Amino acid sequence: MYCSHCGKELEEGAKFCSYCGEKVGSYSGTFPTKQKSTLYSDKSxxxxxxxxxxxxxxxxxxxxxxxxxxxxxxxxxxxxxxxxxxxxxxxxxxxxxxxxxxxxxxxxxxxxx
Ligand SMILES: [Zn+2]
Structure with missing residues (x-):
């Protein structure tokens, strides 16, 4: 597996990248909610x-x-x-x-x- 932030190879199961310190998988985890909030109104x-x-x-x-x-x-x-x-x-x-x-x-x- 590779860091989604800096692209360096990571140890299997690592929680944080040892090169840039980014949380592993944080980007793919937050993307769907970000996308939803840009499409849908926050108004009721x-x-x-x-x-x-x-x-x-x-x-x-x-x-x-x-x-x-x-x-x-x-x-x-x-x-x-x-x-x-x-x-x-x-x-x-x-x-x-x-x-x-x-x-x-x-x-x-x-x-x-
Ligand atoms: Zn990294």
């Missing part, structure tokens, strides 16, 4: 949907997901329609909860409920 679909259903007139669920422009738009529409436009945010909350909205504002995947 449930939290975003509920925020948007109850506070959608202010675009809060969209702000939470990182859709700043859309959140501001929903807020402005509610103000200019004297609250009537908040129905948009409410419907948007249902779309988030039911899975029609698949990504957060950074394009990361929202996990299903």
């Amino acid at each position: 679909r449930l939290a975003a949907g509920l925020l948007q259903i109850f506070l959608g007139g202010f675009g809060i669920g969209r702000f939470y997901l990182g859709y700043i422009g859309l959140g501001v738009a929903q807020l402005l529409v509610s103000i200019f329609t004297l609250g009537l436009g908040s129905i948009w945010g409410f419907i948007d909350g249902i779309l988030i909860l039911t899975g029609f909205v698949k990504e957060d504002g950074k394009g990361k995947i929202l996990e299903d409920l």
Whole structure:
């Protein structure tokens, strides 16, 4: 076996590389969780949907997901329609909860409920 960090040959069963001191196998051990975190959003679909259903007139669920422009738009529409436009945010909350909205504002995947 070989060190994944410096590439030197290691004794069988060694826990640490004697050349560079790296933990043996640490790279392959952490890679899958790293990859998952770059693909999937750390935001909760449930939290975003509920925020948007109850506070959608202010675009809060969209702000939470990182859709700043859309959140501001929903807020402005509610103000200019004297609250009537908040129905948009409410419907948007249902779309988030039911899975029609698949990504957060950074394009990361929202996990299903
Ligand atoms: Zn090494």
